[in-house]
Amino acid sequence: MINCGDCERALNPYLDRELSEEDLVQVREHLDACSGCLHRFAFEESLRRLVRVRCQEQAAPDSLRQRITVTFAIERTRTRTRKRSD
Numbered sequence: 001m002i003n004c005g006d007c008e009r010a011l012n013p014y015l016d017r018e019l020s021e022e023d024l025v026q027v028r029e030h031l032d033a034c035s036g037c038l039h040r041f042a043f044e045e046s047l048r049r050l051v052r053v054r055c056q057e058q059a060a061p062d063s064l065r066q067r068i069t070v071t072f073a074i075e076r077t078r079t080r081t082r083k084r085s086d
């Protein structure tokens with residue numbers, strides 16, 4: 001049985017449908033037993049749905065993607081800089 005910490009770590013991969021069948025079963029079992037995590041998952045899922053709908057309404061997924069790409073690029077640069085100074 002997984003604990004709340006494991007469950008929280010599985011939240012994003014769960015919503016992204018990236019969990020293995022085995023992990024998925026474990027998460028579902030935990031959600032059945034833990035209302036705290038269940039609420040958190042439900043909240044996060046509705047939040048994602050809202051964001052998706054908003055993006056479609058404003059037809060702005062491209063600029064959003066661009067922003068995310070820029071953020072990733074900055075993060076990569078930062079990681080590289082850190083590694084170089086080591």
Ligand SMILES: [Zn+2]
Binds near residue numbers: 007030034036037038
């Ligand atoms: Zn929990």
